[in-house]
Amino acid sequence: MICKNVQKNLSDYLEKKLSDSLQTRFEKHLKECPNCGAELKTLKMIVMEASSFERVVAPDSLWTRIENELEVTDEPFPTRVSNAVAELRQRLSHLFKFPVPVIQMAGVLAILVVGVFLGRTFFSTRENVNLGQQTAVQQAELKLISQRTEHYLEKSTILFLGIVNTEFLQEENSDWSTEKRVARNLLKEAAFLKGGLSRTKNERVKQLVEELELILLEIANLEEEQDIENIELVKSGIDRKGLLLKIYLHDLNPEQNLKSAKNIL
Amino acid sequence: MLQAAIRLNKNKNVFQAKKNDESGSIDWELVQRCRKGERKAQYELYQLYKDRVFNIAYRMANSQQDAEDITQMAFVRVFQKIDSFRGDSAFSSWVYRLTVNICINHFRREKRKKELVVHELSELATNLKILKTNEQTSKMKPFLEKAIRALPAGYRMIFVLYDIEGYKHEEIAEMMNISEGTSKSQLHKARKELKQYLEPYLAMYQSLA
Numbered sequence A: 001m002i003c004k005n006v007q008k009n010l011s012d013y014l015e016k017k018l019s020d021s022l023q024t025r026f027e028k029h030l031k032e033c034p035n036c037g038a039e040l041k042t043l044k045m046i047v048m049e050a051s052s053f054e055r056v057v058a059p060d061s062l063w064t065r066i067e068n069e070l071e072v073t074d075e076p077f078p079t080r081v082s083n084a085v086a087e088l089r090q091r092l093s094h095l096f097k098f099p100v101p102v103i104q105m106a107g108v109l110a111i112l113v114v115g116v117f118l119g120r121t122f123f124s125t126r127e128n129v130n131l132g133q134q135t136a137v138q139q140a141e142l143k144l145i146s147q148r149t150e151h152y153l154e155k156s157t158i159l160f161l162g163i164v165n166t167e168f169l170q171e172e173n174s175d176w177s178t179e180k181r182v183a184r185n186l187l188k189e190a191a192f193l194k195g196g197l198s199r200t201k202n203e204r205v206k207q208l209v210e211e212l213e214l215i216l217l218e219i220a221n222l223e224e225e226q227d228i229e230n231i232e233l234v235k236s237g238i239d240r241k242g243l244l245l246k247i248y249l250h251d252l253n254p255e256q257n258l259k260s261a262k263n264i265l
Numbered sequence B: 001m002l003q004a005a006i007r008l009n010k011n012k013n014v015f016q017a018k019k020n021d022e023s024g025s026i027d028w029e030l031v032q033r034c035r036k037g038e039r040k041a042q043y044e045l046y047q048l049y050k051d052r053v054f055n056i057a058y059r060m061a062n063s064q065q066d067a068e069d070i071t072q073m074a075f076v077r078v079f080q081k082i083d084s085f086r087g088d089s090a091f092s093s094w095v096y097r098l099t100v101n102i103c104i105n106h107f108r109r110e111k112r113k114k115e116l117v118v119h120e121l122s123e124l125a126t127n128l129k130i131l132k133t134n135e136q137t138s139k140m141k142p143f144l145e146k147a148i149r150a151l152p153a154g155y156r157m158i159f160v161l162y163d164i165e166g167y168k169h170e171e172i173a174e175m176m177n178i179s180e181g182t183s184k185s186q187l188h189k190a191r192k193e194l195k196q197y198l199e200p201y202l203a204m205y206q207s208l209a
């Protein structure tokens, strides 16, 4: 018997999962071979120690902490979402023309997130600007920039949604070339928008574009080999910036979403 | 004795899992009440699963504070996402799945340097010699805890679930959304890495045991 084979299957031997004849041959080898014998001893020790850790008990105070956190988000989630959706639909109806497939694929919640972005930043600035005196050329430029900004925000959001909702990245699942390509395209768009937005004095929107740009840059620079950890960094960056209001994301189906992001982009 | 210990641990686990899930109807009713945001129901549900969740978190983190934080996150997530539980798996596995997910995301960013772990282990050995306590059986536990903590999050989780918590590969595969084969091979990887960390202390351990 080859030591390598024995050591590879020691776990099975220990749990008596080998066939009877193999089990016997293993036993014989383990008695005769000091190397494999030592391996077995270590393995036994680890398995035995691991299986006999004492049980720990969650402290009573923990429930209070959980309860306190729940208080904050106590309004039932479905109610919260449907209210928000209804409100945003109304606000967005005359501004956005989402292609139907986007709605189907990314789900209403994606729109929600975009909507919240825009609700916070874009609408208010747009109104302000509209109050001023403007030439037709300026207005045309403004219109173009608003449209392209909306587009940029929408695509970034869908991209982020896909990434944020990718959990348990398996090794075979580490092809991020689509995401990287999309991020690179969006970066180009961001460069254009920043110029336009500073001319039209949309500082808040510009700032948002820049924040998104940082995340996009991280995505565009992902190394294939270290994807998993880098993706986590990207995710945490998205979290930190509160760029995706995760509270609205609970119901999104991760797999579906990644797929949809890939399809759209 | 070893086999018995393993079996005992496994049985304990199976028993607990069954206890929660065979009463599926009770759980389902509880789930419905939780969906309505009924705090008392949420507390009942918390009572049912808190120990399992807390132990998984504690063994992953080797830290009371982190384990509490993770458990808190897990239950808040459970109650927030409870609408998306469709009942196509046991409720318990859904809860553990969320827990595992949070644990892995929590630790994935962190990278422990091997040299540092080796250093910590040797310090521990020095201190143990000075301390010389009476109970001999668990002398190896602190070493194992430190070494476990040094494993990458993915297969640390599998080691914790299989070797400490006593779940089967089949259950782990479901919780982690991986194949049984992957669960087995990752467990092998974890044990192998632990062996490397612990080998220098084996002689000491055997002289104590």
Ligand SMILES: [Zn+2]
Pocket: A002, A003, A004, A006, A029, A033, A034, A035, A036, A037
């Ligand atoms: Zn051998």
